[in-house]
Amino acid sequence: MSLLSHQIELLSPAKTAEIGREAILHGADAVYIGGPAFGARHNASNSIEDISALVQFAHRYRARIFVTLNTILHDAELDAARKQIWQLYEAGVDALIVQDMGLLEMDLPPIQLHASTQCDIRTLEKAKFLGQAGFSQLVLARELTIEQIRKIHAAVDTPLEYFIHGALCVAFSGQCYISHADNGRSANRGDCSQACRLPYTLSDGQGRVVAFEKHLLSMKDNDQSANLEALIDAGIRSFKIEGRYKDMGYVKNITANYRLLLDEILERRPELVRASSGRTEILFTPDVDKNFHRGHTDYFANGRQETIGAFDSPKYVGIELGSVTRIGGDNFDVLANDAMANGDGLNYMHKRETVGIQANVVQKLGEDADGQRWRVFPNEPISGLPGLKVGAAIHRNRDHQWEAALTKKSSERRVRIDLRLSGTPDGLRLDLVDEDGIASSTVASAALQSADQQDKALAGLRASLAKLGNTMFEAGEVTLDLAPAPFVPSSVINGLRRDAVAAHEAARLAGWQRPERAKPLDPLPTYPDTQLSYLANVYNEKARAFYHKHGVQLIDAAYEAHEEPGEVSLMITKHCLRFSFNLCPKQAKGVQGVQGQVRAEPMTLVSGEEKYTLRFDCKPCEMHIVGAMKPGILNSPPPSNIPYSPLVFHKQRPRA
Numbered sequence: 001m002s003l004l005s006h007q008i009e010l011l012s013p014a015k016t017a018e019i020g021r022e023a024i025l026h027g028a029d030a031v032y033i034g035g036p037a038f039g040a041r042h043n044a045s046n047s048i049e050d051i052s053a054l055v056q057f058a059h060r061y062r063a064r065i066f067v068t069l070n071t072i073l074h075d076a077e078l079d080a081a082r083k084q085i086w087q088l089y090e091a092g093v094d095a096l097i098v099q100d101m102g103l104l105e106m107d108l109p110p111i112q113l114h115a116s117t118q119c120d121i122r123t124l125e126k127a128k129f130l131g132q133a134g135f136s137q138l139v140l141a142r143e144l145t146i147e148q149i150r151k152i153h154a155a156v157d158t159p160l161e162y163f164i165h166g167a168l169c170v171a172f173s174g175q176c177y178i179s180h181a182d183n184g185r186s187a188n189r190g191d192c193s194q195a196c197r198l199p200y201t202l203s204d205g206q207g208r209v210v211a212f213e214k215h216l217l218s219m220k221d222n223d224q225s226a227n228l229e230a231l232i233d234a235g236i237r238s239f240k241i242e243g244r245y246k247d248m249g250y251v252k253n254i255t256a257n258y259r260l261l262l263d264e265i266l267e268r269r270p271e272l273v274r275a276s277s278g279r280t281e282i283l284f285t286p287d288v289d290k291n292f293h294r295g296h297t298d299y300f301a302n303g304r305q306e307t308i309g310a311f312d313s314p315k316y317v318g319i320e321l322g323s324v325t326r327i328g329g330d331n332f333d334v335l336a337n338d339a340m341a342n343g344d345g346l347n348y349m350h351k352r353e354t355v356g357i358q359a360n361v362v363q364k365l366g367e368d369a370d371g372q373r374w375r376v377f378p379n380e381p382i383s384g385l386p387g388l389k390v391g392a393a394i395h396r397n398r399d400h401q402w403e404a405a406l407t408k409k410s411s412e413r414r415v416r417i418d419l420r421l422s423g424t425p426d427g428l429r430l431d432l433v434d435e436d437g438i439a440s441s442t443v444a445s446a447a448l449q450s451a452d453q454q455d456k457a458l459a460g461l462r463a464s465l466a467k468l469g470n471t472m473f474e475a476g477e478v479t480l481d482l483a484p485a486p487f488v489p490s491s492v493i494n495g496l497r498r499d500a501v502a503a504h505e506a507a508r509l510a511g512w513q514r515p516e517r518a519k520p521l522d523p524l525p526t527y528p529d530t531q532l533s534y535l536a537n538v539y540n541e542k543a544r545a546f547y548h549k550h551g552v553q554l555i556d557a558a559y560e561a562h563e564e565p566g567e568v569s570l571m572i573t574k575h576c577l578r579f580s581f582n583l584c585p586k587q588a589k590g591v592q593g594v595q596g597q598v599r600a601e602p603m604t605l606v607s608g609e610e611k612y613t614l615r616f617d618c619k620p621c622e623m624h625i626v627g628a629m630k631p632g633i634l635n636s637p638p639p640s641n642i643p644y645s646p647l648v649f650h651k652q653r654p655r656a
Contacts, residue, residue, distance in 0.1 A: 002095070002112060002136040002515055003159040003237045009275035010262055011066075011161065012255045013243040015041075017050040020065070021057050023251050026411045027259025027280040030064040032097060034244060035088055037641065038081050039068040040099075040118065041244045042190040052091035059512040060472060060505055061413065062277040062436065064094040068244070070116040071189045072539040072558055073100045074640035082106050094514055095136065099174065099188070102542030104134060105549075110517045112136040117163070118174035118188065118537075124152050125528040131158030132525035133550065136518040137238060139163075141172060142222065143300050143574040146234045153235025158518070160235055164224035165254055165288070166242025168299060170196045170217045171571040175535060177559045178570040181629040182610060186560050186639060188537055195607070197314040202577055202614075203604045210581050211311070213352070216605070217625075218314040219575065220295035220307075223288065225258070227301050229265050232272070249406040250291045256411060257286035277436055278415040279474070290402055292316040300574060304621070309580060315354050317347055318397030322371060324348075324390050331377045333365065334394055340364075340374045345398025350387030356397075357385065414474035417504065419465050422481035423448070428488070430465070430500040434473070440507040442500035448486035457485040464493045471501050526551040534559045534568065539638075561638050564629065570612070571625040577603065578616055578623075585618065 003009055012028035014020030020031040033051065034044040055065045067088050073081055085096060085108055095112035096103075099119055114137040115121060115130045122141045130138055139161045140149060153160055169176065176187045178195045185191040196217040202210040222242065224231065231239070239262065241254050259280050266272050288296075294310035322336035334340075346357040358379040365373040382388070420431040427446035433439045451457035458480055466475040527547060531554035538544055539558040547555055557563045578584045578600060585600055600616035605625065613626040 002114070002518075003275060005237070006272055007237060007275040008232065008262060008266065008272050009064075009161075009238040010255065010258055011238050011240040012251060013166075013241055013246060014054075014251065015044045015244055015246065017046055017054040019248050019251050020054045022248060022411075023255050024058055024061055024063050025280075025413045026252050026255040026282065027263075027413070028063060028255050029274055029276040030066060030094075030238070031058065032066040032068055032240075032244070035067045035069060035084060037084060038071050038073065038077070038190075039244075040070045040116070040188075040190040041068070044244045048087050048091050051088065051093065055092035055094075056509065059092065060508050061415065062275075062508075062512070064276075064515075065092075066095045066097050066114060067093050068097045068116070069103070070097050070099045070118055072186075072537045072543075072560065073102060074638065074642070075540045075542075076640045076642040078102065078106065078540060078542060080642060082108065085109065085111065092514070097139070099537065100539070100543055101546040102540045102544075105542040105546050112515055112517045114161070115139060116173075117141065120172050120174045122172065123528070124155050127152045127156045127158070127160075129525050129527055129550075131156050131518070132521040134518050134520040136515065137161055139240065140236075142168060143172060145303060146227065146230050146301050149231070149236060150234040159237045161238035161240055162224075162231060162236045163222055163242055164228070164231070164239045164258065166222055166246075167294075168219040168222050168297075170219050170575050171573045174537060175572045176570070177534075177568075178612075178625060178627070180560060181570050181627055181633065183630075184633045184636065184639070188539075188558070189560065189639060195610075196571075198607045200605050200607045202581075203606070204583075205601045205603065207604075210577075210583070210603070214311045215314050216309070216311055216577055216580075217571075217573075217575070218294065218310045219299075220297040220310045221293040222299055223293075223296035224298055224301060225261055225288070227298055228258075228261055231301075232265065232269075237275075246291075249403055252406050252410055253286050253291055254288060256280075256282045256284070257288055260286065277434075278413045278472070281412045281414075282410070283412065284405055284410050287402075289319050290399055292397075304574075304579065306580065308575065311580075312349075312352065313354050316397045317349075317354055318345070318395045321346065321394050321396040323394060324388065324392045325373070327382065327388065327390060330382060331375050332382065332388065334374050334376055335370060336372045336374050336394075338396075339372065339401075340376070340396075341399075341401045343398075343400035344396055345400075346376070346378075347395050347397055348388060348392045355385060355387065413472070414468075415472055415508075416476045417468075417473045418477040418479070419475060419500075420479040420481060421461060421465060423486070428492070428496055430496050432500055432504045434504065434508070435476075436508075438504070438508055438511050440500065440504040442496060442503050444492060444496040444499070446488065446492045448488060450484045451487040454485045457487060458482070461485070461488060461493060464490065465497055467494075467497070468501065472505070473501060524550055530554065532556060534561075534564055535572075559629075562629070562634050562636070565634055567613070567626050567628045569615075569624040570627045573623050573625070574621065576616065576621065576623045577605075577614065586621075 009029040011030045012023035014033040089109035097114045099116045115135040117139040179193040180186040185193045199213045200216045297308045326333040340362040344359040360379045361377040363375040416435045527550040537558045603614040605612045615624045
């Protein structure tokens with residue numbers, strides 16, 4: 001079992017091991033990070049040595065480290081992936097987050113496997129199968145409602161994980177091929193070109209423009225802060241923050257924000273506990289609006305909503321700060337609702353585009369009932385700021401002072417220990433027992449004599465033992481089993497305390513038990529379908545063997561195998577542009593004079609020279625973006641990080 005039913009895990013991202021350490025100090029119960037290769041974030045890799053050091057740091061707090069190996073693998077890459085997995089296991093990593101089912105057919109160490117969001121777990125049947133096939137934790141699709149999660153939890157024993165914050169891919173994860181079709185950069189192999197953030201023009205079946213040059217596939221950012229307790233009650237146990245490309249400030253801020261929110265729930269719900277040890281003290285006030293985001297949405301958690309898209313801009317405009325009141329030759333004045341600082345990043349909208357301003361110097365002019373008045377001297381010449389005028393709304397997307405505060409120490413995390421000091425024939429013994437029940441003992445040789453002032457001596461010893469300073473511990477009960485109280489030189493008691501703390505840290509590491517990998521069901525479970533299209537992302541013969549073993553008879557190759565020359569669904573999404581522009585047949589129901597007249601006919605989406613057809617599958621309420629792979633990509637070898645003479649993938653008919 002990955003998590004016990006009463007444990008609540010906050011899972012934070014880390015681009016680097018250093019960021020991973022700060023995530024743990026700011027309250028993460030687990031951290032996920034990229035390894036040397038095969039992660040779904042192409043430019044967020046880390047060495048085995050760095051990951052090993054992070055593991056040692058995390059396990060002191062009973063926090064876990066997961067490594068992402070969540071791309072689909074070419075046959076030529078399987079052996080390198082296997083070797084990397086063994087190295088990660090030997091480094092102490094607790095689990096791998098994977099997409100490729102071929103890994104389950106390989107000679108792997110007994111490390112836990114978590115089914116990545118790229119596994120596209122949207123149904124109870126698929127969740128149940130993956131749990132029975134040997135996965136220890138399941139990352140559910142972001143598009144699920146809380147009620148759908150509840151139904152999956154009721155039928156599945158495997159711990160469930162769910163994204164609660166961060167950027168949203170518009171497509172069902174693992175079901176986006178538009179990047180590979182257009183430029184050969186595969187999202188399923190960690191190299192997405194983010195076509196969803198481009199501007200598009202939408203036209204209906206008659207060629208009439210519905211939306212012009214809007215970012216129609218760009219979603220607001222996921223924010224489930226208002227749904228945490230409902231998600232707990234629905235069965236989610238691991239609460240995941242997106243952001244393996246994010247910087248240190250983002251991870252500190254967002255982790256701290258959700259640590260405080262979850263702690264408030266745990267305080268009211270004694271039947272639940274956090275999944276790791278210690279108490280986290282946040283030394284600043286978290287604010288999710290201070291970091292990059294495209295607006296906030298809880299997506300489909302409470303059903304379909306009209307406000308999930310960030311159509312105007314995929315950029316971060318920040319928080320509205322005020323408005324322009326005067327424009328001078330090399331400066332402009334702002335009536336602001338908050339204090340400003342040199343180095344602030346500002347912006348305003350001009351012709352549907354965001355124009356950025358770097359505030360080189362700011363001067364406070366005064367303050368009245370309407371707000372604070374500031375003069376801004378930008379880095380840019382005033383003449384180079386198109387559309388800047390009196391009355392223009394100014395947003396701040398970089399708060400220099402707030403960001404500077406996060407470069408300093410911004411949290412503390414400490415594990416409670418009780419200390420008992422007693423005498424021995426040769427000196428002193430210090431016993432430590434922490435909140436997890438782990439015990440250690442350390443002795444010090446010293447020639448001791450009874451103290452002249454007993455009460456003062458005892459008070460001094462108690463104070464010295466409680467000085468745990470910059471260690472990971474905080475003192476609980478301090479017990480002195482000494483009669484009479486001896487006089488102990490400060491060098492002796494301080495040295496004993498330091499040695500005891502070091503020994504206890506070692507004891508905590510030695511006592512860590514890595515969770516065991518789940519065993520597959522015997523007899524083997526049957527996959528919910530007997531045939532698989534390219535959407536199953538089968539890219540190697542091991543994955544093909546896995547599905548055959550579990551009852552699948554007809555298996556198409558992954559899209560990256562370059563066997564789909566015609567038009568196919570390049571993106572499948574719960575987001576629907578018909579719904580966004582009130583053109584959905586379901587929206588027309590009950591509207592007098594309209595019912596029955598609106599049909600979900602195909603539409604057209606254009607960005608630059610790229611043109612796609614939109615098809616609408618109204619029964620599951622999904623939109624398909626349809627197109628074909630460019631000939632140059634189709635005729636090139638299937639992508640691999642290792643030179644290889646590729647196998648020819650082909651559709652396989654049922655075996656006789």
